[in-house]
Amino acid sequence: MHGEHYPDPSAPVVPTRSLIPAAWMWSAREASAALASRDLGTILRTYRRLNGFSQQHLADLLGYDKTYVSMMETGRRSINDIGTRRHIARTLCLPVHIFGVTDVGDADFAAMVQFGDSTIRLAEIARQAGRAVEAVNELWPLTARLEARAANGDIERHTLVLLGRARLALGVSLGAVLPEERLAAAARWTGKALIIAERIDDPPLLAHTLRMHGNELRKANRIPAAIARLRRAVGLSADRVGHATALAFLARAAGEFGHRDLFDSAMARYRHVHDGWDGGGILAHPFTVREIHMRGLVSTGRAAAPAQIMQTAPADAMPSAPAWHVIERVTAGEVHLAAGDHDAADEALRTALTAAEAHRLPHQIQRAIRVAARGGLTGISTDGQGALVRVNRLLAPRGSES
Structure with a gap:
């Protein structure tokens, strides 16, 4: 037809603009x-x-x-x-x-499966390093292809396990970059991973999936369901790292639910596992233990105790994961406000906002805004709203921008 332009399949693909995140x-x-x-x-x-x-x-x-x-x-x-x-x-x-x-023998799919473990592992490293958007962009082609294979009923056990792990990693990565009102999407993906983990005879995989799904449910404000999953995870996690992780997530969920007894019990067991442990990992870091403890005390109505902890136990060396630094600074702002120190709270929350925007963490920006609003820090609230708009503009479809 006159005027049509049929492409040359061999021509190099050079997008005219940077496309939105996946x-x-x-x-x-x-x-x-x-x-x-x-x-x-x-x-x-x-x-x-x-x-x-x-x-x-x-x-x-x-x-x-x-x-x-x-x-x-x-x-x-x-x-x-x-x-x-x-x-x-x-x-x-x-x-x-x-x-x-597809190609003859579906070689492209075979290659994707062959390198699937590495894709997931590298995406996890990217997420933990504060590059969660990059992690999503790496994970979603793998997940999409595996989903299509599963939908056709043409999938073997190894590939099914890979699909479960891909779903889980994708959900956790989405949980790092989505704002609160969309965190249910992250929990849905980790929930889909749990469907697979429940059906496969692999206790470590099931325990890991329960831990991560429980934590995403907590972030999506489905706290009772989160606590149920995390209690199961505590019982099933046989290795020390997994057991400590499950207890840390359970303590956080219990604190947010205001369940003082469960928080105290989980926190005591978490500390017991942590004491004398030099095995590494972010949840074994004293910085993380301290933050979970302080936030839980505030959430369960004991605001004086975390203020004393901050005065008598300075923060340890910064953790390697940028997100945890942001989380801790928001918690510090909350503790300072409870102690009546508005200047220190202002400083902590401003630090949190700057880092959260730099690492595209809308959920932590929203948390900082809530803490500031409760403490009457209107300047922080206003700055936080601006940061949230800028981050969401980067992460949201352009057709949804206002």
Whole structure:
């Protein structure tokens, strides 16, 4: 047809702009439904809408004429050429299998499975280093491909375990970058991981999944369900690291629920496991133990005790995970406010806001805003709202920006 521009499949793909993080694909129901449809037109329309792209902008991105994009979106042009489908998928950072592209013997899937463990491991390292968006972007193509394989009923035990681990890692990474009102999406993914872990005879995997799912439920404010999962995790976690992690998460959940007896019991057991332990890990760090203890004391109505802890026990060396520094600074602000020291609270919360924005942690910004509002620190609340808008602008689909 005159005026159409058919792509050269061998041409290099050079996007005309930096595309949004992949996080929206796993937290926006509209996007997930579009991807699941496997319909090219639906996916293109949804992609444009969520990014705020015009048809002309998408056409420029793909190297096509606008009329060609319009025909693809409306179904008037069927795209059967594998090279064209690969070009569209790669340019828009979508897994090629969504458009029905496989190769002989499904070698691309076999390679993905072969390196799946490394992908998950590297994504976990990125998340712990404060690069959770990067972790999501690494995890979601693997998870999407494994989900498609499972949906077709063509999946063996090793691949099913990999899917469970990918779901879990994706959920935890989403839990680091999504704002509070969308944290249920993170809990849904860790919950889907638990479905697999419950069916596979692998107690360590089940214990690990229960720990992480319980913590995501806590963050999504489903505290009773979180406590139930974490109590199971405590009983099933046979190794010292896992046992300490389960107790730490249980203590935090109990504190947020205001369950003083359970908090005290879990905290005492957590300290007992921690004492004399030099095995490493963020939850074995004195800095972390101190923060969990202080926050739980404040949450269970004992504000004087954490203030004394801060005066008599200075913070230990900074932990390697940036998120924990932010968490501790917000808790410190809360403790200072409870002690009536507004200047120290202001300083702690401003430090938290700066770091939370730098590492794109909207949930911690929202927590700092709440603490500041309760203490009458209106300047912090206002600055926090500005930081939250900026972070959400980076993480949200462009079509949803106000």
